[in-house]
Amino acid sequence: MSSGNEASLTVPDGRVVEYLDGGDPSGLPVFFQPGSPNTRTIGKLWHPAAVAAGVRLISVSRPGYGGSTAIVGRPTLSAVGRDIVALATLLGLDQYAVVGSSGGGPFAVAAAAADPQRVRALGVVAGSGPWRELADPSAEPEERACLARLDEGDLAGARAGMRDLVENVWQAGLRELDGDARLDAWLGDDPLAGDGTYRAIMADAMREVLEGTEGAVFDGLALGGAWDVDLHAIQAPTLLWYGDADDVCPVVYGRWYAERIANAELVVIPDEGHLAVGDSHRPEVLTALLRAWQ
Template identity: 30%
Template structure:
């Protein structure tokens, strides 16, 4: 994936782009990442780019992108991302979002229902059920993350630390700085709880929608999958066994297949 920059009215936005050679491009696809961010080496992006021309914008404050203090609330995030789509010159791309990115994608489809015809939401945030509270991501310690995010916590921990010396003070310092910077931005819509009234707007979504969920998701329990399905007219739910919140890396092929059904 190539790292590029596009200028919106308010801020330059860094994004990854990749896909089939010119003339063999599949449908344009915009991927919105979760609170953990995304990198050029992300295997999920690579899998998507086998069949689609993929654009994956970084939320400001992620990677080497500039922070954007003017992006303060859910409406700002939503309109900012529409600005990115416009700056990229895209018309009706397949819109895909994971976790926090799924929350943003759902808001985009709700606020501009006639501009999105295909929508894939992968374990999106955005709803709240008092009987099934979402764990507090901001109070979770690093060693607790694998069990929260993966069906196989041991394998998840290995993936999260691959090639890194977690006992190196330099690694820990860089991790803490990066994590604080990214979660500081994500916290504007996820803290103290990831709920900004989306439930009342889901009915506005007209896009053909597929919801993709890992059966073992401990961060966004599957009860939320059924809440989204109930709220979005005609939404299809694809439940993937032996997968947690990071279904995109545990069951990449199954997720890509579910998205591919959108055309």
């Protein structure tokens, strides 16, 4: 059974943006930003809930992932926000919602800030925040070193350092494995790791992520670098879901957003970690977004 249609469009700067058009074709349109590193393929996991909710779910591969053209200049959150705005225009959408999970959260936020007149609801599900500001200063020293070069204006050096991390640290262990062993390593302690449908979708996403490095490099520099998003520009009702047992994207990130985005509601889910928040609440997330839209 199909979980959506693969498609791509060329945005005004000439780049191609690849997306998965799923859910209910006649439903209200919601753009989905997957976590990092990941691709539009993750939209297949949301497809059943989108069909049930009456949502047309448009899941987007960010620059450098799959068939989405990489960005040559400095990676920023707002660049992806503008891509979503351009896609909405090319698809003829007068209004839409945006939602992002984990590392995709800030990119969904960027879209809401870039198009406050058309974005009718914003959702962030266990979304990343400005981690260099909020996390323990000793966390991720190698990544911080790359980002320090970016702060100094050394884009080439920052890219080279982040690419080395992606190739030789994040991806290297996975490349040494095959088949189920590689997928098991990718999924880690994911509670859904034993589900056949889930595994198949995640295997497709993993293969695409491992085909190159530019998507993960883009994400790493955009998420860790100076944020260029005006949260005060967001007009849409905003719903934030975080688990109080999440040590990847902790509740402090949700509070940070809630303090800066007008009309934001923070939902703290007891006893749930990062993966549980992202995987267990899709129907209620989409239903709540539609309710906020009205």
